[in-house]
Amino acid sequence: MNPVISFYPGPSKVYPQAENYLHDAYKSGVLSVNHRSDVFMEMLESTIVSLKETLSVPVDYEVYLVCSATECWEIIAQSLVGTSSLHIYNGAFGAKWLEYTQKIKPGAEGWEFGINEVPDVSGLQIDLGHDVICVTHSETSNGTMLPVSFLSALRGHTQQLIAVDATSSMAGVALPWMDADVWYASVQKCFGLPAGLGVMVVSPAAVARAEHIGDRNFYNSFLFVRENFIKFQTPYTPNTLGIYLLGRVMQQVPGIDETAVELHNRAREWYTFLTDHGYELLISNEAVRSDTVIAVQADRETITKIKAGAKQAGLQLGNGYGKWKDTSFRIANFPAITMTDISLLRNFLFSISHS
Numbered sequence: 001m002n003p004v005i006s007f008y009p010g011p012s013k014v015y016p017q018a019e020n021y022l023h024d025a026y027k028s029g030v031l032s033v034n035h036r037s038d039v040f041m042e043m044l045e046s047t048i049v050s051l052k053e054t055l056s057v058p059v060d061y062e063v064y065l066v067c068s069a070t071e072c073w074e075i076i077a078q079s080l081v082g083t084s085s086l087h088i089y090n091g092a093f094g095a096k097w098l099e100y101t102q103k104i105k106p107g108a109e110g111w112e113f114g115i116n117e118v119p120d121v122s123g124l125q126i127d128l129g130h131d132v133i134c135v136t137h138s139e140t141s142n143g144t145m146l147p148v149s150f151l152s153a154l155r156g157h158t159q160q161l162i163a164v165d166a167t168s169s170m171a172g173v174a175l176p177w178m179d180a181d182v183w184y185a186s187v188q189k190c191f192g193l194p195a196g197l198g199v200m201v202v203s204p205a206a207v208a209r210a211e212h213i214g215d216r217n218f219y220n221s222f223l224f225v226r227e228n229f230i231k232f233q234t235p236y237t238p239n240t241l242g243i244y245l246l247g248r249v250m251q252q253v254p255g256i257d258e259t260a261v262e263l264h265n266r267a268r269e270w271y272t273f274l275t276d277h278g279y280e281l282l283i284s285n286e287a288v289r290s291d292t293v294i295a296v297q298a299d300r301e302t303i304t305k306i307k308a309g310a311k312q313a314g315l316q317l318g319n320g321y322g323k324w325k326d327t328s329f330r331i332a333n334f335p336a337i338t339m340t341d342i343s344l345l346r347n348f349l350f351s352i353s354h355s
């Protein structure tokens with residue numbers, strides 16, 4: 001039997017080229033060497049250089065690799081938030097980030113907005129105490145994405161650090177790097193890789209803040225991570241295989257501008273196809289629909305029927321998430337998914353909508 005084609009928004013489809021990269025990694029010997037050796041350091045450097053080039057990361061921004069996006073919540077709360085962060089969110093991942101931060105910095109506050117809204121920056125009360133403003137770029141739970149105009153307006157509205165959860169958009173969308181100080185993602189979404197790494201991209205202002213706060217209490221304190229990465233080392237024995245695969249994929253894929261245009265067009269085709277065939281999108285406001293995660297809503301019974309039918313056809317749809325768990329399904333529109341994969345899913349969705 002052919003493996004199921006995954007449209008789950010993470011973990012999702014892994015690039016088929018990864019099969020050969022796994023073999024190459026083994027043959028290269030890098031998996032058996034010490035992480036302070038030249039062989040490892042050269043491999044890490046080349047991975048970071050390729051990532052910065054492919055994703056057009058500004059030269060003065062630094063890239064660190066950690067274990068997951070969730071770990072970035074912890075690193076930011078421990079090492080970058082002084083007293084309180086302000087979390088602007090509309091879904092489950094943004095809410096979890098806030099909750100998580102409150103356990104470490106009890107002063108953290110939330111500002112929730114509606115799923116069809118672009119939050120209005122002019123109405124935002126940012127106190128002096130809110131030293132990091134936290135936003136979720138692509139809210140994977142409901143298929144919304146913040147427009148670039150919001151990020152630039154937020155940048156113009158505050159001098160505070162801005163941190164962005166771009167877990168399901170980094171490597172799929174051209175991110176306006178300069179409009180925030182910390183961007184992070186994990187590799188099992190748009191990077192088309194097996195889970196096990198978080199990518200953290202930080203501005204000089206974020207580094208300065210970490211130095212000012214001076215947190216060195218944890219194994220993953222920002223400053224420890226940084227001191228190692230600027231030497232192309234890691235604070236602890238790392239996921240060498242994951243780093244190797246990341247480097248190979250970053251060398252393989254086209255530059256982000258090309259990928260972003262393609263995904264954007266594919267997303268528009270998805271939205272048109274779905275509405276043309278009687279599916280109801282969870283997000284009615286086109287301006288906030290995600291390019292990378294598409295959410296469709298229906299009653300429980302219909303959702304159950306569609307998901308079961310898809311599974312039988314060898315297609316894995318994403319379950320709904322959080323409060324939309326039973327009344328929506330999600331379709332990943334990640335770069336590793338091909339037009340052939342998409343045609344198979346469209347044929348299925350077409351046939352079931354007419355049955």
Ligand SMILES: *Cc1c(COP(=O)(O)O)cnc(C)c1O
Nearest residue numbers: 010068069070093140167168186
């Ligand atoms: C998947 C996801 C996370 C969690 O990623 P992990 O790799 O499991 O830590 C966080 N935020 C968003 C927006 C996500 O999509």
